Amino acid sequence: MEFLVIGIIIAAIAVIGATALFYRARGRRRPVAPPAAGPSVTGSAQGVPAGGGGTAVAERAPPVVEAAPVAAEAEVLPEIEVPEPTAGRLVRLRSRLSRSQGTLGQGLLKLLSRDKLDEATWEEIEDTLIAADLGVGPATELVGRLRTNTRVQGSRTVDEARALLREELIALIDPTLDRSLKVAKHPAADGAPERPAVAMVVGVNGTGKTTTTGKLARVLVADGYTVVLGAADTFRAAAADQLQTWGQRVGAYTVRGAEGADPASVAFEAVKEGTGMGVDTVLIDTAGRLHTKTGLMDELGKVKRVAEKQGTVDEVLLVLDATTGQNGLVQARVFAEVVDVTGIVLTKLDGTAKGGIVVAVQKELGVPVKLVGLGEGPDDLAPFDPEAFVDALLQ
Ligand SMILES: Nc1nc2c(ncn2[C@@H]2O[C@H](COP(=O)(O)OP(=O)(O)OP(=O)(O)O)[C@@H](O)[C@H]2O)c(=O)[nH]1
Numbered sequence: 289m290e291f292l293v294i295g296i297i298i299a300a301i302a303v304i305g306a307t308a309l310f311y312r313a314r315g316r317r318r319p320v321a322p323p324a325a326g327p328s329v330t331g332s333a334q335g336v337p338a339g340g341g342g343t344a345v346a347e348r349a350p351p352v353v354e355a356a357p358v359a360a361e362a363e364v365l366p367e368i369e370v371p372e373p374t375a376g377r378l379v380r381l382r383s384r385l386s387r388s389q390g391t392l393g394q395g396l397l398k399l400l401s402r403d404k405l406d407e408a409t410w411e412e413i414e415d416t417l418i419a420a421d422l423g424v425g426p427a428t429e430l431v432g433r434l435r436t437n438t439r440v441q442g443s444r445t446v447d448e449a450r451a452l453l454r455e456e457l458i459a460l461i462d463p464t465l466d467r468s469l470k471v472a473k474h475p476a477a478d479g480a481p482e483r484p485a486v487a488m489v490v491g492v493n494g495t496g497k498t499t500t501t502g503k504l505a506r507v508l509v510a511d512g513y514t515v516v517l518g519a520a521d522t523f524r525a526a527a528a529d530q531l532q533t534w535g536q537r538v539g540a541y542t543v544r545g546a547e548g549a550d551p552a553s554v555a556f557e558a559v560k561e562g563t564g565m566g567v568d569t570v571l572i573d574t575a576g577r578l579h580t581k582t583g584l585m586d587e588l589g590k591v592k593r594v595a596e597k598q599g600t601v602d603e604v605l606l607v608l609d610a611t612t613g614q615n616g617l618v619q620a621r622v623f624a625e626v627v628d629v630t631g632i633v634l635t636k637l638d639g640t641a642k643g644g645i646v647v648a649v650q651k652e653l654g655v656p657v658k659l660v661g662l663g664e665g666p667d668d669l670a671p672f673d674p675e676a677f678v679d680a681l682l683q
Pocket residue numbers: 491492493494495496497498499500521524527575576577634635636637638639660661662663664668
């Protein structure tokens with residue numbers, strides 16, 4: 289009898305164990321939907337070294353879906369996305385400036401529409417501007433102009449105050465600066481073949497360089513350009529994967545190197561590949577580096593020089609985190625000395641009341657803000673337009 293009971297227990301355990309193993313095995317085989325953040329890639333195409341040179345051309349687009357015996361279990365690769373057009377993006381994203389709207393826009397309007405603009409009010413206006421990171425010089429300049437204008441115009445309604453502020457803020461941001469991105473292919477000339485425009489993305493750690501490079505690829509694709517990405521951030525292991533995922537979403541090639549590879553060689557290969565493929569633009573992401581570390585800054589200079597062995601680097605975009613305020617200006621100065629910055633990308637403007645940094649950084653470098661980051665979404669990077677920006681602040 290005892291043997292019978294033990295036998296039944298053993299049999300029951302065996303049945304339960306076998307059932308559990310069966311369901312686990314089924315669970316593993318179930319095809320996994322690609323993550324919303326980016327497509328999954330087929331194994332053979334992901335990061336395979338090409339020719340042993342330390343760099344690789346990863347995941348040509350459109351991605352190849354390998355034939356699978358069982359349709360239900362095949363990995364489903366998402367279609368190449370067609371990003372939203374860039375025209376009017378700043379208008380679409382204007383509500384993201386809500387913190388700056390409150391501090392800069394509404395704060396100033398309220399002060400300027402007071403019945404009596406006495407010394408104390410002007411001081412408050414100046415303090416508001418400085419608190420929004422406009423910088424002391426530009427703040428004093430703006431207050432001076434507002435004082436002159438209000439003296440001439442006399443009393444103001446809110447609408448008149450808004451019109452005055454709008455005009456002066458736009459003038460301060462300078463709508464005459466050339467904010468276009470130099471991303472168009474160079475045509476063949478003087479016996480030299482055509483070649484892509486090259487843009488490098490630089491900045492300190494965590495400002496949003498890789499994200500911005502990915503978003504910029506989308507901006508360019510949306511505007512009809514073909515793009516190759518160069519993952520010259522060989523320092524942070526995940527950066528190349530991150531960039532490659534961005535590229536795959538819009539069908540852009542990514543050239544990447546082994547972890548720790550010489551970033552200059554990755555940049556060189558990216559330009560070479562881009563030229564061979566006849567694309568319009570090569571976008572090179574670089575590793576975050578502290579502006580205070582001379583060795584890293586020298587390395588950045590080398591990346592640019594080596595990339596330039598195949599033609600000019602047309603854009604050097606410095607990515608600054610708008611929330612870091614005045615520290616961003618110090619970074620900007622050092623980067624500009626090393627790599628001749630041609631444009632500023634201000635990221636994370638959605639998370640700060642300090643929209644005045646746009647003015648401060650342009651004054652500091654004499655280089656225009658060309659793009660602004662207004663969120664973490666793939667199409668939350670907008671070409672900067674002074675009028676749309678000021679209108680958003682004052683709405
Ligand atoms: N809210 C907001 N977040 C942003 C914006 N741009 C980038 N980020 C976020 O900032 C974080 C850092 O972005 P990365 O692109 O990884 O930064 P990175 O400069 O490449 O970082 P390192 O390679 O470490 O130097 C990410 O969580 C991004 O989603 C923006 O405009 N708004």
